[in-house]
Amino acid sequence: MKIKVDFDLCESNGLCEGLAPEVFELDDDDFLQLKTEETTDANVEAVRRAVAACPRAAISLED
Numbered sequence: 001m002k003i004k005v006d007f008d009l010c011e012s013n014g015l016c017e018g019l020a021p022e023v024f025e026l027d028d029d030d031f032l033q034l035k036t037e038e039t040t041d042a043n044v045e046a047v048r049r050a051v052a053a054c055p056r057a058a059i060s061l062e063d
Contacts, residue, residue, distance in 0.1 A: 001039045001061045003047060005032060009058035016059060020046035 003023065012032045016024040022043055025033045039047050039061065051059045 001044070001063055003034060003037050003039060004060045004062055005034060006058045006060075007032070009056045011056055011058075013055065015053045015055070016050035019050040019053060023047055024050060 010032050012026055012030050014026050016032070017026055020043060023035055023039075023046070025035055027033050047059075047061065051061060
């Protein structure tokens, strides 16, 4: 699945980074960066938790 982020909605609060640090990262300016756009068997559950936890619903998964 592809990981999508609506950067217009994203508040860069870091919840997603805390839940899936192998996928999400806040840069030095506190802007969210995706380390990868694809889920793997190893990270898909963490990404799903990050999607559910995002307060602005800025993260989504697409098949």
